[in-house]
Amino acid sequence: MRRIEVGGAQPYTVSVGSGLLSQYSVPERQVALIHPTDLPRTFVEAAQAALSPTVTVTVPPRDDCKTLEVYAQVLSRLAQVNLPRDGAVVGLGGGAATDLAGFVAASYLRGVAFYTLPTTLLGMVDAAVGGKTGVNLPEGKNLVGAFWPPRAVWCDTDTLTTLPPAVFAEGAAEAYKHGLIADPTLLPRVLSPNFRPVGPGLEDTLSDAIAVKAGVVTRDLTERGERAFLNFGHTLAHALEAVTDHGISHGEAVGYGMHYAALLSRALGGADLTGHTRAFLRWQNPQPLPPLTFENVWPYMARDKKADSEGVRFVLLHDLARPYLARVPEDVLRREFEYWCEELVARDV
Incomplete structure (x- = not known):
């Protein structure tokens, strides 16, 4: 397992390795687990077994969950179960689901603890790290949101074996981008036959791509300078x-x-x-x-x-x-x- 440290005012650790869905834990006693409806049931059951969540909230898959309507529905559900201020939100799924979960955590009761369990390559390399949370508007993507860093991120590489090749390739775009803007050694590694869900180079390449973003957001969380380069x-x-x-x-x-x-x-x-x-x-x-x-x-x-x-x-x-x-x-x-x-x-x- 690899660990990448993200610094700044609210430092946290990104863990990358096999089997993390059944190994993670959070200190909060009352927790809301948010995940998309299309997530494999085995992922949900593993996360629930490790967490024993107070409430599990399902949301639509992919960007269909990143709307003000879904955001409001999730907030109402947390209020209905009286999730307290010393509770936590855990986002399980791809980048869209963790974006939404993070925005819910940032705004419910003016902010509760947030953790992420990304299950896609895109979610691991990009969305889960850096504290950008939010939803879309008809006028554009990610126009409503907040900077709200997670307390911890667990990237279970076993989840990537369930991804269709096209979905795995989506996430590779962000890893390749990190190669272009910061670490050119990533470019041939992403295009290598070993960069695949069961490839021998996956964990190291994934961790090094995450490290690029971790370094940038450590220095510039709120996009006042170099964080814009990630775009x-x-x-x-x-x-x-x-x-x-x-x-x-x-x-x-x-x-x-x-x-x-x-x-x-x-x-x-x-x-x-x-x-x-x-x-x-x-x-x-x-x-x-x-x-x-x-x-x-x-x-x-x-x-x-x-x-x-x-x-x-x-x-x-x-x-x-x-x-x-x-x-x-x-x-x-x-x-x-x-x-x-x-x-x-x-x-x-």
Whole structure:
């Protein structure tokens, strides 16, 4: 088992290894376990056996749970069972479920303890670490939420063996992104045949990818500086999710978005890293996108969380492991988007 320490004002440990669903514990006596309805029953039973939760709350799968309506329903359920302020919320499932559970924990009784048990690669590498919690609005992804770090995270690698290959590949996008922005050694490791749910290199590669995010959020929890770099590829990715009404998954949208960000980086004088992003898209083999125009995605990109009073900012790369924030002229955004579309239509990636 590997342990990654996340520092800051509220430090905690991320544990990565086999069998953790049946080994974890929390000190709080009254606990709400929140999980999606499509989670394998064996995962739920293992978590319940280790925890003996006061209440178990089920929510819709994937991003269908990240709505204000579901959020309100969960809060009401916790109030109905009188979960106290010294109680805790445990999020079990993929990134969407843990995002929702964290926001519930952050706001119920103005904040209760929060723990996460991510069961997908995406949840482990990205959503469960860093304390970003929230839900979506029709106008965009993650526009409502709070920074609320967990007290502990347990990543049971056994849960990954149940994932369909496409869902495992979704999470690989975030690991690959960490390679592009901080640790280039991750790039060949993610694309290696050993990076699979039962591969010999899984635990180390997963832990090193988590360590990238842990280091960033230790230094910048509330995204005042370098934490924004973790959004490489996400400005277009979130727009793609919104414009398709989440018909495309987050991980596949990030794969597409990283290639667009690489094109923008090259257009603004950075190194040509499009070979890396094309290689990942070939490996991931995401589902095709519907026909899109710049006008389809621009309203969503304009509402991106990195936008400030002066406009939209994009995470770009001078070179591998050299990210920066930039405002890109709209004519460049449009031109590179049209080129990006041409490549995807021709499947020239």
